[in-house]
Amino acid sequence: MIMLENIHFTYEGIYTALRGVSLQIDSSELVAIMGSNGAGKTTLIKHINGLLRPQKGRVFLDDRNTSHMSVAEIAREVGLVFQNPDHQLFLDTVEKEVLFGLKKLGFSEDEANEKAQATLEKLGIIDLVERSPFSLSGGERKRVALASVLASQPRILALDEPTIGQDALQKRYLAELLMEMNSEGKTVIVVTHDIEFVIEHFPRTIAMADGRIIADGPTGSVLSNQEVLNICSLTSPQMTQAAQALGKLYSDISPRLTQLDELEYAIMQILGSGIQ
Amino acid sequence: MALISFDNFSFKYIGADSLALRKINISIDEGEYVVITGPSGCGKTTLCRAINGLVPQFHRGYIAGHVYVDSMDTRENEVATLSTIAGMVFQQPENQLVTLNVEKEIAFGPENLGVPPEEIRIRVEELIDLFDLTHLRDKHPHEMSGGEQQRVAMASTLAMKPRILVADEPTSNLDPKSAESILKILSSLNKQGMTIVLVEHRLDLVAQDASRIILMNQGSIVADGTPKEVLIMGLCDEIGVGVPKATQIYKRLHLHGIDLLDVPLSGEELAQMVKEVSRR
Numbered sequence: 001m002i003m004l005e006n007i008h009f010t011y012e013g014i015y016t017a018l019r020g021v022s023l024q025i026d027s028s029e030l031v032a033i034m035g036s037n038g039a040g041k042t043t044l045i046k047h048i049n050g051l052l053r054p055q056k057g058r059v060f061l062d063d064r065n066t067s068h069m070s071v072a073e074i075a076r077e078v079g080l081v082f083q084n085p086d087h088q089l090f091l092d093t094v095e096k097e098v099l100f101g102l103k104k105l106g107f108s109e110d111e112a113n114e115k116a117q118a119t120l121e122k123l124g125i126i127d128l129v130e131r132s133p134f135s136l137s138g139g140e141r142k143r144v145a146l147a148s149v150l151a152s153q154p155r156i157l158a159l160d161e162p163t164i165g166q167d168a169l170q171k172r173y174l175a176e177l178l179m180e181m182n183s184e185g186k187t188v189i190v191v192t193h194d195i196e197f198v199i200e201h202f203p204r205t206i207a208m209a210d211g212r213i214i215a216d217g218p219t220g221s222v223l224s225n226q227e228v229l230n231i232c233s234l235t236s237p238q239m240t241q242a243a244q245a246l247g248k249l250y251s252d253i254s255p256r257l258t259q260l261d262e263l264e265y266a267i268m269q270i271l272g273s274g275i276q
Numbered sequence: 277m278a279l280i281s282f283d284n285f286s287f288k289y290i291g292a293d294s295l296a297l298r299k300i301n302i303s304i305d306e307g308e309y310v311v312i313t314g315p316s317g318c319g320k321t322t323l324c325r326a327i328n329g330l331v332p333q334f335h336r337g338y339i340a341g342h343v344y345v346d347s348m349d350t351r352e353n354e355v356a357t358l359s360t361i362a363g364m365v366f367q368q369p370e371n372q373l374v375t376l377n378v379e380k381e382i383a384f385g386p387e388n389l390g391v392p393p394e395e396i397r398i399r400v401e402e403l404i405d406l407f408d409l410t411h412l413r414d415k416h417p418h419e420m421s422g423g424e425q426q427r428v429a430m431a432s433t434l435a436m437k438p439r440i441l442v443a444d445e446p447t448s449n450l451d452p453k454s455a456e457s458i459l460k461i462l463s464s465l466n467k468q469g470m471t472i473v474l475v476e477h478r479l480d481l482v483a484q485d486a487s488r489i490i491l492m493n494q495g496s497i498v499a500d501g502t503p504k505e506v507l508i509m510g511l512c513d514e515i516g517v518g519v520p521k522a523t524q525i526y527k528r529l530h531l532h533g534i535d536l537l538d539v540p541l542s543g544e545e546l547a548q549m550v551k552e553v554s555r556r
Binding site: 034035036037038039042083084086132135136137138139140143161164165166167168169170171172193194195196232233234235236237238239240241242243244245246249260263264267268270271 | 289291315316317368371421422444449455480515517518520521524528529550551553554
């Protein structure tokens with residue numbers, strides 16, 4: 001369990017990024033954090049792995065106050081993938097990059113190889129092991145950065161914009177991998193602007209603006225709340241846009257629909273032919 | 277001659293074991309809005325770099341064929357010359373920001389092109405206004421968020437008044453509302469005559485603005501047409517193109533024997549088309 005209690009953080013005494021954030025995330029939850037640029041999303045997840053320490057407030061991992069833990073200790077439990085893979089990648093082959101963290105965490109050569117192999121395969125970059133990360137495309141580099149953190153299977157995963165540069169298939173593979181890790185009991189937290197990705201895969205959404213949490217609840221209700229969307233610089237999912245437009249004509253279509261299947265079903269009803 | 281023309285162009289980066297681009301033949305006319313999409317690693321970024329000459333002038337490698345921009349062969353003309361015609365916004369905006377604050381950053385391009393200072397001042401103010409950067413005016417680009425950097429990079433490129441804007445996933449770090457507003461700006465620049473070449477995976481954001489989608493896979497062009505033509509192709513699902521959900525619904529309804537009158541690209545278009553069919 002992760003618990004944040006009234007966290008405040010100001011960069012160099014000038015820019016206030018967090019203004020009293022409290023939240024609790026239970027083990028094995030899948031949570032998306034969304035919201036405007038500069039809302040404090042990245043600052044928030046950096047508090048979870050101890051890269052930033054609260055200037056006011058407390059962060060707990062289970063019942064341990066992280067102010068008494070070193071970043072190295074926290075890193076065994078919380079894996080963080082940065083927004084820009086170039087901030088994270090520094091070795092000359094993909095393989096070394098993925099093995100680096102595993103070795104640092106004390107896995108044996110064999111174990112490390114096995115874990116690296118499995119993760120690279122799942123992320124579709126096994127053929128790139130000998131390549132230099134810097135010769136890869138942006139989307140591929142992002143997956144190398146993801147692999148280097150996912151491989152060690154930390155108990156808690158915090159991913160900053162994991163879908164940038166990923167095509168639809170890669171997004172699906174990534175989602176499958178995250179779901180699988182989640183079903184094994186791992187906590188998965190993503191910061192993302194990708195509304196459709198969130199709608200499809202994340203049961204809980206936290207929406208932020210201006211250093212505060214504006215809404216926290218089931219994804220469907222957070223992302224169909226127009227007021228929340230306005231405050232947090234979010235837009236409606238495409239299916240909700242369609243449902244809202246149709247809802248004006250057909251009272252039995254809920255303007256809060258978010259999923260493709262739901263809307264497809266509703267349209268089939270309107271057009272009067274049952275599902276074949 | 278077309279504004280941008282690829283003539284049997286192939287390219288392989290030094291040290292790579294396969295071609296990044298394979299025999300590309302396309303021509304793009306002035307005023308088009310072209311979206312380039314396709315699986316990660318398929319050559320989209322390389323194609324962009326070939327338009328402003330970074331490939332082959334900066335990124336060296338093995339070349340065959342030619343690329344012409346405004347009739348200039350990119351092999352024979354410097355990036356500096358080409359950049360006045362084709363401005364490029366990179367995938368990682370951080371990699372193109374070079375100065376100490378936003379004003380200087382926007383002024384940097386036109387200064388280097390020898391634009392008179394009064395004119396530069398006007399452009400800087402216009403762009404700060406257009407991209408909502410007033411509060412960032414004196415900020416160091418490397419102290420800004422990814423989304424802020426993207427807006428600054430876009431403004432800096434447009435400050436050179438290029439005829440072609442090449443942008444590689446320019447909204448990837450932006451929140452949905454800011455992405456929408458940047459895309460509105462691009463669409464209005466396009467309506468004023470600017471040619472836009474945009475790399476994007478999230479087609480639900482851009483399909484309505486684009487006049488054309490070029491689909492790439494493994495270094496080749498595998499489809500090229502209007503958004504409505506390309507997005508209903510079965511190929512899109514096979515290679516992982518992010519087909520807008522409204523368009524996916526169109527395909528599903530078709531399988532159920534229901535045909536909408538046209539291919540919807542947005543939720544609102546879909547709603548409109550369902551209304552039309554239900555009234556018949």
